[in-house]
Amino acid sequence: MKGFLSCFCILISAWVYSQTTVTGRVIDSNQEPIPGVNILVAGTSQGTISDFDGKFSLTATQEPPFRLQFSSVGYESQVVVITSADQEVVVTLVEGTALDEIVVSASRTPERIFESPVTIERYGIKEIVNTPSASFYGGLENLKGVDINTNSLTFQSVNTRGFATFANTRFVQLVDGMDNSSPALNFVLGNLLGMTELDVFSIELLPGASSALYGANAFNGILFMTSKNPFDFPGISAYYKQGWTVQDAAGTNPVYDFGVRVAHKFSDKFAAKANFSYLEGTDWYAVSEEDVLNPGRTRAHPNYDGLNIYGDEVSTNIRVVGDALVAMGRIPPGAENLLPNEQVSRTGYAERSLADYDARSIKFDAALHYRPFADDFEISYLGKAGMGTTIYQGANRYSLNDFFLQQHKLEVKNNNFFARAYITDEDAGDSYDIRFTGINVNRLWKSDQQWFGEYAGAYVQAASQGASSEQAHALARQFADQGRLVPGTAAFNEAFKEVTTNSDLAEGSQFRDASQLRHADANYNFTHLTGDFAEVQVGGSYRQYRLNSYGTIFTDYDGPITYSEYGIYTQVQKKLFEERLKLTGSLRYDTSEIFEGNLSPRLSVVYTAGESRDHNFRASVQTGFRYPTTQDLFIGLDVGRAILVGSAEENLDRYVRTFPKSETGAATTGSPNATISGRDAYENAFSLASVQANMPAAADVDLVEPEKVTAYEAGYRGRFGNVVVDLNAYFNTYKDFISNETVLVPLYGEVGDNSLSLLALVQGDYKAFQTYTNSPADVKSFGASIGLSAKVFGGYDLEGNYTYAEEDFDQSSAPDFRTNFNTPQHKVKLSFGNTDVFDNFGFKVNYRWSDAFFWQATFADGKVPAYSVVDAQVSYKIPAIKSILKVGGTNIGGDEYYTAYGTGHIGQQYYVGLTFNNF
Structure with missing residues (x-):
């Protein structure tokens, strides 16, 4: 508490400094305004953003002279010297490269991507506007080194550098500083309950370990989604997309996607915003009938277990059943010898008969922002709520029906510090386990004991009359299945409802959850006090889990389970040799009520070479760790x-x-x-x-x-005339790899x-x-990525990247251990486009190729074949109404594919969309 009060006093003292207000406008070489330009006081985190008309106003605590740095996606950065108070400037930015973009997450302080000490990818307003993907979140798949595993139409899971299933507990997603993970499921449900497209300001992605700054579970990577501040982006914007999904199994189905953003700056002290979006469509049907354990078998086999067939997991040895029938006097002694000594499974139901394939996502958020002194000191409240219906594949397949998640955050910040606290609360709604729905609909109709008894009795009768084993099995199944509930009938629907509303898995399939996550963290940047020596940051975090599944997921039969985690960290960054050499050191300590403390250090070196500072070399070593999940x-x-x-x-x-x-x-x-x-x-x-x-x-x-990882990474970013090169390589070694x-x-x-x-x-x-x-097994992973981008043919954007990923693990050393690497060895991504082919007309085409790989997960293991995907869009700006009309499609004309074994195959999606006042 004393330390907090000291920091607070330092903050108060900063307010009494003299202030300098700078206003102005940012334009391009055609005299057109550039919205969303980052404007920072050089050497500090003080800044603002240009509005839709390119205008800005910035109040700085420094006295002139000082420098303002202007940067925006696709433009070269520019520095302007401010020489007097109340100065008004007009800044012209010329087209540049992605290396000039400003990022914050790599070091928790603003810096150009070019100068970042670690690999980082950025996805901003321009990329969102131009993506051919049906959603901005889906567009992340085109970033270098990024994998997106598609669980369903509304649930996509982001991952980098391997070792992930849909329950991706090694990857963190922060939305305006809040962990977007489900407290009970422990992973992010994609953007199902995340951010609306209109409110996205920027997305930054750090692949690899980031525990030194961001704590436990920032293990394989971390994704930062930052929304637009209503002070900087007031106004009303909206979009509407009408689309269609096309899949062999599901046919052609409509998709509706609508969103609106309202933000208003009431004064220099108070602003507010609200966002709403609604998406509805039909999910990708999962219809594979491949036998999970014995590929090639069909339902004609007595012990068939189909991949997307449920209820046939229940099996028993039919000879043992025969022994019981003899003991009960239902068949004569010796008749049991006619029964084969083999397993027989019950007849299951196809997933399409048990799952709700209506995909929905409803998101709403509202924020209040207050600047009591009309400067950079800001107090804000953000409330978010999301409800969705989707399919999730974990140990089983689950229908998440009206899954509800809400978050509430209170934050205090200025350009040197932030302190925030938030709560995440979830409700599983009417969600249920699809596998247990099939199992228990069967059992509700006829118990396992009765069904297998009838099967064995019918088999004995058929075999005693001379039927072959194959014929006897077919007749036995036909007899035992007489009167079986038929999907679509009233009797089936009644049984389905009874099962899916019962949370006892011995009889039902519903899972209940009302778990919570409570989190607080703070960070102070002392650079305004230590700038002549080094940049110094200090921060910490506290987290508490409150698990409340009513005994349906956790062992919380007698009430909620609670436990807490804590962490503190510091980072020092020093620039030398005319700021060509940048050294960064970080150290974090975490502990919890269950486990002993853990240190996570990081050290990085960045050197900028060349007369024009066009070549940047970096190297880093860091450790990461992740707690076992709830x-x-x-x-x-x-x-x-x-x-x-x-x-x-x-x-x-x-x-x-x-x-x-x-x-x-x-x-x-x-x-x-x-x-x-x-x-x-x-x-x-x-x-x-x-x-x-x-x-x-x-x-x-x-x-x-x-679990712990030591990550070594080296990289290079450089500019060769019109061509930009960005490459990295990494090597990871794991200790105490968490496994099943x-x-x-x-x-x-x-x-x-x-x-x-x-x-x-x-x-x-x-x-x-x-x-x-x-696992005591020795697990390593390594890989590399290279990205190239250039302007060609006088203004067309051409980009391409290649990623290689591999694990090093000897399966024979630990036969029971599964790494779930689940990553293709090779990936290639290409894009070509131009936002202004001629007046107001633009287009973009993306191509992705992924190598085949083997998928391991608790649901099922199987091969994911190689696939190629082409996405494309054409757009037309309508300046008179500040709108963009876009027509596009994903997987255009391509074969259906899947990114994980057991999911629905991904078909084509086409759309027409109109966006108003958001570019």
Whole structure:
């Protein structure tokens, strides 16, 4: 508290400095105004932005003379010396390159991309206006080194440098400084609940570890989305897009996308804004019937398990069922020998019969901004709310229906510091697990015991009459399925509703959640006091999770689970040799209620060479870490193929379930049921690999600890006449890689101590558990990217980039360990366009090619084939009404493709859009 008061006193003292007001206008070489120009007092973070007419007003604490730096996307930066108070200037910017753009996230202070100490990508207003993608968020896929995994029409997951599934816990997304992750799911739902297109000012992306400045989980990368300040961007803007999606499975379906932004500057002290957007369409249908475990099988096989078929995960050994029928007197002794000793699965339902493919996204936010002294000191409140319906693929496929997330933030800042606190609150709405919907609709109609009993009885009857095994299986399934609920009928709909509104996974599929995340962080930049020596920053953060799934996801059966994390950091940056050499050192310390503290240092060196300072070389080494997620620690969820149990010490005894034993097991142990806890999964279980190798051995599973990475990176940015080059290479080594290990817990016996546990395996008296632990395996990754851009043919933009990514891991060293690298080895991206081919007419074409790769995830593993995609748009500006008309399409004329195994195939999307007053 004393430190905070000291900083606050320093802040107060800054207010009494003399102030200098500068006004002016920014234009291009054609005398046209340039909106959205960054205007900064050189050497500080004080600044403003030009409005739609290119006008600006800036009040600085410095006395003249001082320098103002002007920069904007696509223009060369320019410095103007201010020599007197109340000076009015007219600044003309000439077209430049992306290297002149100003970014903040790389060092938490404004600097040109050209001078950034680490790899960084920027995506601003110009890119949003010109993207051929159907949404600005989808346009991020064209950035160098970026992967976007498409889960559904409204849910796209951004990642860099590998090791990600849709539950991408290694990548952070900040929207106006707020972590946009779901508190319970622990990952970002793309832009489903994020920012509206009209309010985006800039997007910055840092690939790779960023924990030194941004803490835990900024591990593989971090995305910053910054909105427009109503002081700088007042007015009303709106857009409407009418589009269509085209997919073989779903046909042609309309997409409606509408948004409006209202912002007003009431005075130099008070401004406000509000945003609303609505999107509705039809999601990509997932219709693969490939057998998950045995590709090539069809439903004709007794133990078929289709990828996007649910309910057929339930299977049993039909010979064991025959033994039970003999004991009950339903078939004569000896008849059980007619039954084959093999697994048979129930008949499942296709996903299209169980999922809600109506994709919706509704977003609203409002902000109040107050500048009590009419200068850079600002107090603001931001409230955001989003509701969406989409498909999420995790351990199972989930229909997120009316999933609701809200955030509220209070922030105080000036050009030297910020302090903010926010809360994230979510409600799962009417969401449900699609796999368990299929399983429990089946069970509601007919219990597993009855269905398998009828199947076995019918098989025996058919076989005794001379039917072949194939014929007997077909007749048995037909008999057991008599009267099965048919999708679309009233009886099916009634059963579907009963299951999807029941949160007990033994009977239903609904999951409930009302979890919260509470966060506060602050940063002070002492450069205005230490500028002659070095730039010094100090900051810290506090976070608390409050998990409240009512026992449907976590083991919070008796009430919410809470725990907290803390962190502090500092950064020192020094420029030498006429500011050609820049040294940056950062150090962060984080701790939590569950784990011991962790240090994350970063050191970077940047050198600018050449007479015109056109060549920039950089190198950095840093460590990153990520805490185990809330699910890694506290989950307690049966997903069908396995039971997921988190490894927090207190969680092990909270998960307790009772399971029935086989008749042999019951007779041997003298009890019909077994009680199993989460602790058994970690302390009394067989490893899956050893059982599959017919050499059962005890699993060695330790409780999960934070994961660490050491990242080495080198890069170069340079200008060769009209060509800009940007390249980087990295090498990462991981320690305590967080991983899952599947183990088999016997329902009786002690693993390694007696034969009872082995008998349990033979009799099928065991349960599969997925544990959360750290792999001792040696995991490394490395890669490189190169980007080239140039102006060709007198004004056309030509850009291209190539990315290489690879992991270094010996699977034989840890057979049970899966890295989930999930990244193509090679990617190529190209773009060509011109915003002014002739008066007010522009176009852009993007091309992407991705190499084939193997996808690993808890839902399913499988190959993702290589694919090529072409997106294109043409646009026409209508200056009289400050509007842009755009016609475009994605995956134009291309084959359907997918970016992850098990998702719907991505077809084509075409649209016509009109945007008013937003360029």
